[in-house]
Amino acid sequence: MKKTQSNVVTSLRQMILDGELKAGARLAEIPTSEKLGVSRTPVRIAFRALEQEGLLTKLPRRGYEVRSVSTEEIIGAVEVRGVLEGLAARQAAERGLSEDHQKALAVLLEEGDRILAVKELSESDLEHYQQMNKRFHDIVIEAAHNPAIHAALSRNEHLPFASASALAFDKAHMLREAKRFEFAHMQHHHVYHAIVNGLGTRAEGIMREHANATLGYINSPRNADQLTVISERDTQNT
Amino acid sequence: MKKTQSNVVTSLRQMILDGELKAGARLAEIPTSEKLGVSRTPVRIAFRALEQEGLLTKLPRRGYEVRSVSTEEIIGAVEVRGVLEGLAARQAAERGLSEDHQKALAVLLEEGDRILAVKELSESDLEHYQQMNKRFHDIVIEAAHNPAIHAALSRNEHLPFASASALAFDKAHMLREAKRFEFAHMQHHHVYHAIVNGLGTRAEGIMREHANATLGYINSPRNADQLTVISERDTQNT
DNA sequence: GAGCATAATATTGGATCCAATAAAAACTTG
């Protein structure tokens, strides 16, 4: 298959996210182009794009290197994502959901219910849930009808999954902490409820708390029990 | 002077922001490279960078065009900036200001006081204030020690000043609305106070309100009188 | 053997070619 420009950037990105290119590894245009079987031109462009995404840093006259992302940076990225998705949820609530978006969110919620109905989650269940989770968030962002949110998140997209975070997001570990998922999923229900009822401030608040839950997970993955629960009754107060 | 890569992107950006290249204008690599006296390579890179910044859109097989930015988009960008700077203010408060940052902010506040002491603001006063304003915000963002905020704002940097916004930010108009500046400057004082006293939530709230004030300005520039004022006494309650 | 000078190498930035392809223009035919 012929490698094309965007192919080069996606395959390089994948290599970084998969850990095939470890943090600190040095990359130069010519060796990389030979390795991928393309010329320097697309590699050049790819390096700049990945630098933009925060995955590479330029070492002047010495090529690029795969950035090592510290836990602090990941936390920072998650916090940023939190406020932005909070804004998205608020705006989605204030502007009103389209029929399609509401339907899509409802379907995803049900999908999550089904996954979590089983008490012992398998790894594939986990992956399934993650996909559903991502789609849920994407739809909320989309429903805000604010392209600037998208733009602001673009540099944030892959960072939390880069090398250093392998630990924080370790799959086996998350499996043991499945309780978190139930809590997160409940928050999804509440966000949905707030949005469809036009409760912008509430939607924003829950969404931010939702991001915060992830942070709590990164920081102290052992305290899943102490999570407080937003009572369903509260959501009825309009 | 020899044009270099970053020169090409900055000069193209300037041309767009100055209105020399109007919204909707089509750009192709070869004509642009000839006009700037460089080869296609740096232009190619510049186009991609400016596309990333949201200033150009790619028309497949027909080159690029200067994006026309709608008022809605600018509002969206300002809202995004608001929540991000709100987060920055909160984190700056929570993490504590360094000696240097505190000093810098204090100096800027005083500078603003001096500018606004004069009742009839000249256009150069206005420009001076704007510079001070930008530095104030930059320092707050810096003080948050969260690189993800920077990254998220990068695509947001120039958008609000692109073509369509010429109207919204019209200088003569702003001059007439100088009252807004006093209000904004007072908010700066409150943000400063909240940050140095470690009042994260308050700092965030005021910063978001501050962004909102800009929005109010874009939407209805005539209502400068109805602004409510945060009482100075409130900021003493710790 | 250490330190400095010099040479070799690696690496990027810019320029130019070539090929593929889509858009636009010209042309032909009914």
Place this chain on the structure above:
DNA sequence: CAAGTTTTTATTGGATCCAATATTATGCTC
């Protein structure tokens, strides 16, 4: 003269060259 077809042109993506320059290695001197 309109509509479809062919030709021309514009435009980008990729490959390769050349030049400038910083880093690394080598070697020379003391």
